[in-house]
Amino acid sequence: MGTDSAKDAATELRVLRQDEWDTWFDTLIRAFGGVPEPAEERELDHTLTELNRSIGAWDGDVCVGTAGAYSFRLTVPGGASVPAAGVTMVSVAATHRRRGLLTAMMRRQLDDVRSWSEPLAVLTASEPEIYGRFGYGVATHNANIEIDTSRVRLSVPPGTDDVRLRYAAPADVLDACESVYARAVSLRPGMLARQPGWERLGLLDPESGREGASPLQCVVAERDGEVVGYARFHVKPEWDITGPKGTVQLRDTYGLDPAAHAALWRFLFDIDLTSTLTAHGRPLDEAWQYLVSDIRRCSLQVRDSLHVRLVDVGAALEARTYQAPVDVVFEVEDAFCPWNTGRWRLTGDAKGASCERTEDAADLALSVRELGAAYLGGVTLAALGTAGRVRELREGALTEASVGFASTVVPWLPHGF
Known part of the structure; x- marks a missing residue:
């Protein structure tokens, strides 16, 4: 520089x-x-x-x-x-x-x-309207949740009772929790491999930010002596004339298998003297939604999360795989990074991909912003097509590419930066 x-x-x-x-x-x-x-x-x-x-x-x-x-x-x-x-x-x-x-x-x-x-630049935006003109597209969304745990119960899968839970000081089990996180990273698009120093983010707990809630608490889930999940949370006590109505404020949680996930969420639902569970920035497809007795008493608010920008179209599209075979020529517009502008042939499947410059006729026309939005598989090219953001130049190309780009797991950014 x-x-x-x-x-x-x-x-x-x-x-x-x-x-x-x-x-x-x-x-x-x-x-x-x-x-x-x-x-x-x-x-x-x-x-x-x-x-x-x-x-x-x-x-x-x-x-x-x-x-x-x-x-x-x-x-x-x-x-x-x-x-x-x-x-x-x-x-x-x-x-x-x-x-x-x-x-x-x-x-x-x-x-x-x-x-x-x-090949990629990513960000979270304080004001989402700012970054589209620089080629960033909204690629992931998160859910903010509020659950009435006094009225909602969980139906847990077999093996949940085999998971042992114990309280631990968050700093004392940091390495074990980070090991769980590291094992989860490769399983979901959008997650960040934590570099040295970033593990401290999960321990930040300034008293000024608690607003009457407890210091950070942590519970780890174990099976056969191995840590298979954890939850970090605060509890905010509250009472009225009818009795206790405290709130569990979930900071973050990971379970490496269905039973560990269910055990942790059942624990959070059942904490004494509480009737509400809140959490911010959770995955849109998180499993607790399919265990609850009454989804209508689980309020979900969806908001944008990770904005993605392809800095090198060829390298970025080659770096991922595609869940169905694709062979498509993109006509890419990129006024801010003109080295990306032009036609690119993408061929790929679940084993790998190639993306190279071509003079062949284009099948789809779009800007780099739409490629960024679709890149992690959470926003479909077909949906962008219905909005007029992707133009189909060869019949069937949009469906073919959209199916290939999709992800079976909803992409998720686990924390801000």
Whole structure:
């Protein structure tokens, strides 16, 4: 990375230096409302920041813009772990809006990602409308849930009673929990292989963020002495004239098999003095939904999660597999990264794929944004076609490609970044 300028000639973009981090981060915090982070969160953000992948926009000695990119590996359909730039900490000072700063940082960043030979860039958006013009498509969705556990029961599968649950201090069983997470990563598209330091994210528990709830609690699930799942959660006590009506606030949970999953969710449903279970950012196809006695008393709110951008169309499409054979020529439009524009022939199946430039007639026409949305298999090309976002140029090509791109497991981003 060198230096370059935005449309405003007085503003310089350059790689972040260690002695600039506090100023850079304070610029970010101010752009998001100015409320300081708890000290432990700030320290973790500092530790995880990759300076050589972070950009500051400077007007003289004043930082007026920020953008970073983590070194991630993202699970794609077929189970491969693919390098991906995790775009993060993007902000522009309110004093410097409408000067082309965001566009300049996105331009610089995607050029850098390409130079790093990373075929994908991914992000979660504070405002989803921002990033479509830079080629990002919404590829995964998460569910926020609220369950009336006083009225809903679970019907659990055989073997659930063979799973032993025990309380443990979250820090004491961190390694065992991370081992469970690592085993789950390859099983679902959209999951991130945690790099060193990221395990601490699950232990963050500033008192200021609890809003009357308990400190973080943890239960591990064991079978034959092996940890096969865990749940981290808070309990928020509450009482009224009729008695207790506390809330279990689930932070995260994984079970490596149906019985472990069911044992953990049954435990969460049955915690004394509670009548509500809430959770944010859960998979849309999570198994508890098929165990409950009354789905209508389980409120689900769906929202966008991971936005995906193909930085190198050929390499990205070759990195995943396809659940049904595909042989399709895409006419790709990519105004922001013109090296992707043109025709690409994708041939692939469940064993592998090839994607190369071609002069053959196109079967489907779409922008790189739609390829990003469909990439992990959670958004179908057919659905994008009904919205007019994908044009079918050869009869039957849309169905063929849509079936091939789909994933049998709904993609899911397990945590933000």
